Amino acid sequence: MSEISSRAQQLEAFDRLLTIMDELREQCPWDQKQTIESLRHLTIEETFELSDAIIDNDLEEIKKELGDILLHIVFYARIGSEKKAFDIKTVIDSLCEKLIRRHPHIYGDTKAEDEEAVKQNWEKIKLKEKGNKSVLGGVPRSLPALIKAMRIQEKARGVGFDWEEKHQVWEKVEEEMQEFKAEFNAVDEGAIDKEKATGEFGDLLFSLINYARFIDINPEEALEKTNKKFIHRFQYLEEEARKSGKKIEEMSLSEMDVYWNEAKKK
Template identity: 70%
Template sequence: MPKIDPPKDTKRAEKLAAFDRLLTIMDELRLNCPWDKKQTTESLRHLTIEEVYELSDAIMEGAAEEVRKELGDLMLHLVFYAKIGEENAQFDITDVLNGICDKLIHRHPHIYSDTVADDEEAVKQNWEKIKLKEKGNVSVLGGVPKTLPALVKAMRIQEKARGVGFDWDDKTQVWEKVEEELGEFKAEFNIADGSEIDHEKAQDEFGDVLFSLINYSRFLDINAEEALERTNRKFIYRFQYLEQAAAADGKTLSEMTLEEMDYYWNEAKKGK
């Protein structure tokens, strides 16, 4: 492995001291705090998930100070899990950190070995191939977590399939697939006479429409999860403007017509 000189970092000692301080505080809390003493990996799990979503909120809002705080909360959780692992003689923070360092070196052979990867796509393909060998998965998709939210899972499935060359050649083919799925869905379920539909089949077909749209977003380098969240936030802003503006005029939404609500909605659109 070629020797890489570490970047100059005049604050490295401060960073190490800060991490050491956190480890010391974790030891003290685990020994002396009634709440911290009771925690297990299972009891912390849902709290960690909550912290990740709070970090996501801060990132979406572009609030750097909040991002800093939420990263601290997550760092605490990581140290907490490592402390519990140490107490159970399973692993400690040294094992955790060395493990991720070893993984990064192994999965970046274009940096630490003689593999050539000239662009981002080549790096991704190498990563997926190495990961597949490491985990011994029979399927390329075996590493996709089962509990991922469906939209994020669809993105990961498509990325992993692309990593081994199973993908469309260009975005025009993908859009044709979107139109095909939309056409099939509309033809079968946009029934004007209100006839009963097969809801299970409709759900399957609607899933196909969503999957194809997510696929197309990938070809445009759009993060589908982020795009939908931006729309969610935009809708919330406009709807809350509608509520507040109507209330300021002495009106109640439940007593307003859709046309009246549209007036405030259009006003909200001017702002965001």
């Protein structure tokens, strides 16, 4: 894209999308059949596809995936209008009003000198708006566990419940590691208490996520990058084994390590 579109062009494009959505809903058999419930799993899939594009820093793919998600938003709004519950205008109006309410340092008299103050104001206002009895009440139940841990910790921090220094957080990681090691020593081949081991391992993961958050590392993004790195190296190993006429399942670990180490240099 050589230049940014004008506001008039952006509004014209959005109007075109709304028109196409109306036409599809009225004329296309597949679009006519869809419901809010049937779109749900597709929306989740599109969100993960956007996440992949962001991890890959593929701006062209990000543009495409944002379009897919925008289509879903417009689709939900169209269905909402059919139910006389909401339409795209009321969705946008509600969002605008929320943004104004939650940025009193921009649209009101509240002071917020830095990002942390903005986050704390946001969480306090959100808690009051939703009427939750708990600060953590707004964390979606269906979030993946790793992301949920991050959001729980962020929300607790929003009301001042957090460590003060990063060395304190790391000490907690080491404490949890020692507890896990003491209970489930890798050298001990005896049977373990699976339920207890699961609990201790969860504590260890939670503390590591906490430390990552404290030093401004997104643990979900970090793990996904490692997943991608492992996939790349393992697929290189598979391809090189095929070229050598070998079956990977029949290779020794030392043979595999040769290709694995080559992959690390790629």
